[in-house]
Every structure is written in C-alpha cells, then in structure tokens.
Amino acid sequence: MTPTPTERPPDDLLEVTTPAQFKALGHPLRQRLLFALGQRPATISQLAATLGAAKGNVAHHLKVLRDADMVRVAHSRQVRGGTEQYYQRGARRVRVAPGHSAATAALLGAVAEEVSAAPGEPLLHLRHLRLTAAQADRLAAALSDLVEGAQDAGEDEPRYGVLVSLYRQAPPPPPA
Known part of the structure; x- marks a missing residue:
C-alpha cells in the first residue's frame, strides 16, 4: 500500500534510551509485536492471528x-461502522543504547524464540577471541x-533476521 499524505x-x-522504551522491551509479546510489524503494517486482528494471541492482549x-513511541498508526480505514487501524514500527531498526545490558539480554531472548521457530538451519557462529x-x-x-550496507531486496523476497554482536566477556570468577 502506498503511504497516503498523512502517513x-x-x-x-x-535508539532505546527512555524508561518507557525499556519497559516496552520488557515483555516478550511486545518484542514479538515489534518483529511482526517489521514486515508491514497490520491491524490488531491480523497481529493476534499471526502471533496466536488474544486481541485484548495485543x-x-x-x-x-x-x-513509548516505538509503534504508531500507519493508516486507518472505515469498516462496517468502525475504524480499523493499521500499526507500524516507528523505526526500521532498534538499537539499545550502550550501558543497558539487561535490555539487550531481553531482546536476545526474543531473537532466540524467533530463531527456534524459523524454517531451515540458521547460520550461527560463536567464537571467542x-x-x-x-x-x-x-x-x-x-x-x-556490513549490516548497515545490506540492502532490502523488496517485499516479494523472504525476510532474514541478522543479529551481530561483539561483546567483551566478563573475567572468569576467581578460583575457590
């Protein structure tokens, strides 16, 4: 759908920095909603069906x-005496501000659920250097x-998730 002038x-x-944004990332269903809305705008009913969740929860x-300004109404349309709203993510990419490892860990949990439900074998490398x-x-x-330069091939192509992480390991605990 082509955006209307109001969209x-x-x-x-x-970049996630506010308490409301951290709270929003604190629930797995909200993370799944963000992932689902990365594809295209959707209604509450469509999201509920896609995620297998109750419409009230969605x-x-x-x-x-x-x-938390992470989702917004993309457009609305009139249906049988009511208004149906289509929601979209506020941003294509979400990044947790440095210094907030608990929020990063919560996002990794949502990614783990997405990877486990994905068809085929994911490419996953873990290497300590x-x-x-x-x-x-x-x-x-x-x-x-590499990640920033990757170009989206268009809506007719399958979607792939890309997760890139470089982190410094915590020092091992002292011997007992």
Missing part, C-alpha cells in the same frame, strides 16, 4: 509500545558497515 515511513533508527501491548582494543574497534566497525 510517513518508519524512521531509520530508534491491543494492550500495542498501547504500551505506542506510549583475544583482541586488542584497536582490533575490537576495527571488527566492530567492519561488522556495523
């Missing part, structure tokens, strides 16, 4: 996401450039 496409990036969690700070910075920049 606007999602922003490119939302409506409640969409309100929390709207209050000893790097200098300069090497880690170069690797982070290269990974960011």
Whole structure:
C-alpha cells in the first residue's frame, strides 16, 4: 500500500534510551509485536492471528509500545461502522543504547524464540577471541558497515533476521 499524505515511513533508527522504551522491551509479546510489524503494517486482528494471541492482549501491548513511541498508526480505514487501524514500527531498526545490558539480554531472548521457530538451519557462529582494543574497534566497525550496507531486496523476497554482536566477556570468577 502506498503511504497516503498523512502517513510517513518508519524512521531509520530508534535508539532505546527512555524508561518507557525499556519497559516496552520488557515483555516478550511486545518484542514479538515489534518483529511482526517489521514486515508491514497490520491491524490488531491480523497481529493476534499471526502471533496466536488474544486481541485484548495485543491491543494492550500495542498501547504500551505506542506510549513509548516505538509503534504508531500507519493508516486507518472505515469498516462496517468502525475504524480499523493499521500499526507500524516507528523505526526500521532498534538499537539499545550502550550501558543497558539487561535490555539487550531481553531482546536476545526474543531473537532466540524467533530463531527456534524459523524454517531451515540458521547460520550461527560463536567464537571467542583475544583482541586488542584497536582490533575490537576495527571488527566492530567492519561488522556495523556490513549490516548497515545490506540492502532490502523488496517485499516479494523472504525476510532474514541478522543479529551481530561483539561483546567483551566478563573475567572468569576467581578460583575457590
């Protein structure tokens, strides 16, 4: 559907920084709603059917996401004496601001659910390396450039999730 003059496409990036946004990410259904709305705008009924959730629950969690400016109404249409609203994500990409590892961990839980439900075998590599700070910075920049430079092939193509992470491991606990 072509946006009407009252609609606007999602922003490119939302950096999660506010208490309302962290609260919004704190529930698995809200994370699943954000993933589902990454495909195209949808109504409460469509989201409920897609996610196997009750419409009342979906409506409640969409309100929390709207209050946090993470979801907005894309457009509305009149149906049988009522108005049907189509919701979309506020931004194509969501990034947790540095220093908020609990929110990052919550998002990883939602990604794990998505990966386990995905058809086929996902590509997943976990490797531990000893790097200098300069090497880690170069690797982070290269990974960011790779992900940021990937182009969407269009709505007729299958969707793929991309998760890239570079993190410094916590030191091992001291011997007992």
